[in-house]
Amino acid sequence: MTLLSEEILWLSLNNQHLLAPMDSIKQIAKNVCGIQVQYFHNAVHALKLRY
Amino acid sequence: MNRQSLLELVKTWTVRGTLHLISADDWILFVSALTNEWFDRWGKYLKNYFSLEERNQWQAEIYELIRGGIVDREMMVSHFSDTIIMKDLIKVALSSWGGILKDLAYQGKIIYAGADKTYFQICDFSHPIQEEAAKIKLIERYLIGYGPATINDIAHWTQFRVTEVKKLFKRISLSLNTIVEQHKSEYYYLPNSREMNARSIPKYLFLAGFDPLLLGYKDKRKFLKPKERGCRGIKMTGGEAPTLYTKFDEVLKYLAEQNFRMALIFNASLFLKYIDLLSHCLIFVINAIWITKKIIPYVGLHI
Structure with a gap:
């Protein structure tokens, strides 16, 4: 199966919950296998983008 | 939240x-x-x-x-x-x-x-999962959240050796689709992940430093605009602290007009006094970089 770069990008963003938010912080953390929290506000921002 | x-x-x-x-x-x-x-x-x-x-x-x-x-x-x-x-x-x-x-x-x-x-x-870690089974599970979880991804992406994210990833990959239980992208890279993803919603790709996303999307792939070029549109690479520094952009309408607007897909937000909270100057400088830098076309302007400011 061949996909265009654009389609691959769409799938990645979709699976990363960056196209449609989720209603569970816990589920977001699970689905993206954790959020790096070197800086706490970065992690909060990453969660908010998906929530 | x-x-x-x-x-x-x-x-x-x-x-x-x-x-x-x-x-x-x-x-x-x-x-x-x-x-x-x-x-x-x-x-x-x-x-x-x-x-x-x-x-x-x-x-x-x-x-x-x-x-x-x-x-x-x-x-x-x-x-x-x-x-x-x-x-x-x-x-x-x-x-x-x-x-x-x-x-x-x-x-x-x-x-x-x-x-x-x-x-x-x-804490009590008295009931661990067998190591190899846990690694396989972790790879499966990665593919759910980050697919489509390549073997090299998995190795990059887990930092397991590529040879080990290849070995573990054969034992995963997920039913994956394989796709070959136009540049011939082989990607793996879950077949049902395409049907979750039908929203289009946003023109830009303001990601924090260390966002999972930035860290999850070895080759990040797929998040940039195609080469033919004038971008040839990426400079990714990772870290800084974002969150608020209210005073940066003009920067955001500019990035949007340029059709930037994503931006990394740099922390400017210590320089609030000079924020107007900084935003002008940023636009100047973006322009300069844009003209040389050596790297994509991948920056923003945070206050």
Whole structure:
């Protein structure tokens, strides 16, 4: 199966919950296998983008 | 997002040896998958400062301190400052990069006391998952969240060796689709992930430094506009602290007009007085970079 770069990008963003938010912080953390929290506000921002 | 929702998360060192917020019920999976790998890797670094005997001694001492209620670095430093023998190594052992604390965390003996906490608590890692099974599970989970991804992406994110990933990959139980992108890279993803919604790709996304999307792939070019539209690479620095963009309408508008797909937001909170100047400078830099077309302007500001 061949996909265009654009389609691959769409799938990645979709699976990363960056196209449609989720209603569970816990589920977001699970689905993206954790959020790096070197800086706490970065992690909060990453969660908010998906929530 | 409220504080309550953070209670379901815990903070510990996981992939790439870096601190992560993870779901509390994923903790056993991560420790089981990474404990040996990272205990050894971190041990190589610690070897520069501690003999094996000293490392064990520090581990035992710090563990006992936490168990006894001395749970944050400051308290520990204060405690060890009275111990002349160990004085030189206190900074290393209790370093914010992890030191011996990370050592203990990778053994599943301690964890941060909460997602937004800076102190530790003892934990019980008495029922681990078999290491290889945990690694396979971790790869499966990665593909759910990050697919389509290549073998190299998996190796990059987990930091397992490519040969090991290939071996583990054969044993995963997910029914994956394989796709060959136009540049001939082989990607794997879950077949049903296409049907979740039908929204289009946004023109730009303002991601924080260390966003999972930035860290999850070896080759990040797919997040940039295609070469023919004038972009040839990426400069990714990772870190800084974003969140608020209200005064940056013009920067955001400019980025949007340029059809930037994403931007990394740099922390300008210390320079609020000069914020207008900074935003103008940023636009100038973006333009200059854009003209040379050597790297994509991938920047923004945060206040």
